[in-house]
Amino acid sequence: MSDAKSTTALEFQVPRTLTIYDVLQLDKEFVSLTGLDRGLSLNLSKVEEIDGAGLQWLLAVKARVEAVGGALQLLQTPEAVRAVAELAGVMQTFKLTVEGSDE
């Protein structure tokens, strides 16, 4: 995880797997972040595997960042995440586009 401490958004690096086995630890790290009102960028470039719990965590992170007035941005969304997001109908929620122009 890297907390950029910039004046703009925080950046959070998500590991290779984003599944039920990872979300508890990830969320601990997330709740420890301060300054979420500046927004959060989740770097997903390393994610190779994601399941329903992982997708729920992304939705929950978004909701909680927005609850404190920030905005969530997904960075370098890999195909694995994109495919699940498309299937679950949350492309729009995360401002992802099919062509990948979001990045």
Added chain:
Amino acid sequence: MNDAVDTFRQEAAEHLATLEEALLELEQHPHDEEQIGAAFRAMHTIKGAAGMVGFDHLSGFTHHLETFFDEVRAGRIELSRNLINLVLEAKDHIEQLLETPEPSAQLKVMSEARIKQFAEACHWDSPALPEQEKRGSEKKGDAAVTENLYRVDFHPLESAFTDGFDFIPLLRELSGLGTAYIATFLDKRFKTTSYNAETCYIGVTVLLTTSKPQSAIEDVFFFVSDDWEIQIASLDHDEACLLGELLVENGAVSIAEMEALLSQRPRTGELMVESGLVKAEEVERALGEQQHIRQQQKKSAPPDQSIRVPQHKLDMLMDQVGELVILQARLDQLAIDIAEEQVASLAEELDRLVGELRDTAFDIRMLPIGSTFGRFRRLVRDLTRELGKDVVLETEGAETELDKVVLDRLADPLVHLLRNSLDHGIEMPDVREAAGKPRAGHLHLEATQHQGHILISIRDDGAGIDPEKIRAKALERGLIKASDNHDHQSLFQLIFEPGFSTAQKVTDVSGRGVGMDVVKRSIESLQGRVYIDSRVGVGTTVKISLPMTLAIIDGLMVAVSGERYVLPLNTVEECIELESGQTMLENGVLLIKHRDQLVPCLNLRECFKVHGRCPEIEQTVIVRVGDDLFGVVVDEVIGHFQTVIKNLGRLYQGVSGLMGATIMGDGRIAMILDLPELVEEIRR
């Protein structure tokens, strides 16, 4: 074979035609979703119906094609030219498999080989035919694919993730059942302040348009149905109609008025978000659902219901309507004879009803010529490849309607003419380029309706026909004399003489000199005419003129010394009285002066050698044949007559100028004139 199998074969043939049409379209536009969907549905329906009537091998074979198109539909397979070729070959193979429920060992081997080809091309793992038991459940499928819209709402148990149940695979399964709109969200159980990452707070709404039964959706939730909150409901499309839309549809308010009114008030969603009742993303999700429902409604707008009726029943109906028309004519005659007002009134009313019944029965038999055009696209495609040429087929007027009987009998002559154009008309690409033409030749097939006739033209931009070659060939065969003065048009018509061909070489496609005479005979047997026009280096056009129906026409009845004749009413321009002194003879042709032009005439009395005295004032019916006017001189014009066309017996074979006969109200017979043929007499 039983009725079910016959019906299956007929329907399968139609679905295969749809498949072929879709493939030829996809060859030009490989991403056309509508065509991909049409191909998928064709295979899906054949698979289901084949299983139901015991064609298990065929069902198994088409299962692979259905899967293939499903993959194409999902974007996992890109349609290449090679794949389209494979499917076209598979389509031909299915035609063979349709012959018997238990195909020969050779055909089965071919099936395996074709599936293997697909597997290799698509990188599939299991090329084997699906196992019998796997197909067992598919037999239950309905042959007629009807799609329903379902709304599926589900909320997994809070412990779903830790219990090992992930909802993502379920979404995949649901998507596989049809067209799905999915919205996944955090439901009311989720609180930003008390989130546990291992607890499931997911809610999912799926709008699914599928041909599968509701039980297939329920099966997806088989392992979790007892614990999860799941609601599956079939949506009635009508329920989704909004009041405003209904009022616009009913004409109570215009779209512009409705839009102006709606723009004056804030949208419901905005109001609800502002009031804090719902969140913006919830409105967004609902709008997404609404959009999906509307899209599906558009797609599933029910087409006109139709039923399949055997041809012989339609023929019987047409015969009976014909008899009714004849009986009506008798009643009309009786009403005139007895001069009874009540009978006349009844006859008039019945006349109207019979007329409407006739038109309806006639309309039932009409089919768009496009159904025949579609078959030619494959022919042109395959022949072009075989001949090493590059030809683009353009069709126009596919919606033009023609009696089914005429349409069926027209296909073979058209195939022959197209083959001729492809083989002898359009040059090889290099030759065309050297002649300053585009490498790709153009073949234009067009149908139009004109004066109750259908005009079909087949036009190519090929090498054209050299009239001098025809003259030389005709001289060689003794068809004309050197002293004869033939214009190009009459020389071109010689092509229709038996055994006449100027082709330098005989190919598998055409050029044996057999066929053009058959083409002419076939067209003439449909009361049609065929003409050729050509220019060397520019191209050839073959024009076919056909009546829209062979059953009943509106006619104008005329008489010569009491003998009755009928002229097709759509050719009649006007009737004029002919007094002596208005006519003249030129080169043996009777001419009358009409509206400042000389119109060639034929006298029916002379034409059919009718005895009796000629009246002092004769009548001339001015008719239009093609672009020219002609006069038909008769004793008397009687009036409009609904004419049921009856074939002439063998006795009248070889009598030119007659296309049939009809029975009049008084039981007598009237001959129906074949005006193009009579006009040819004048020209000769």
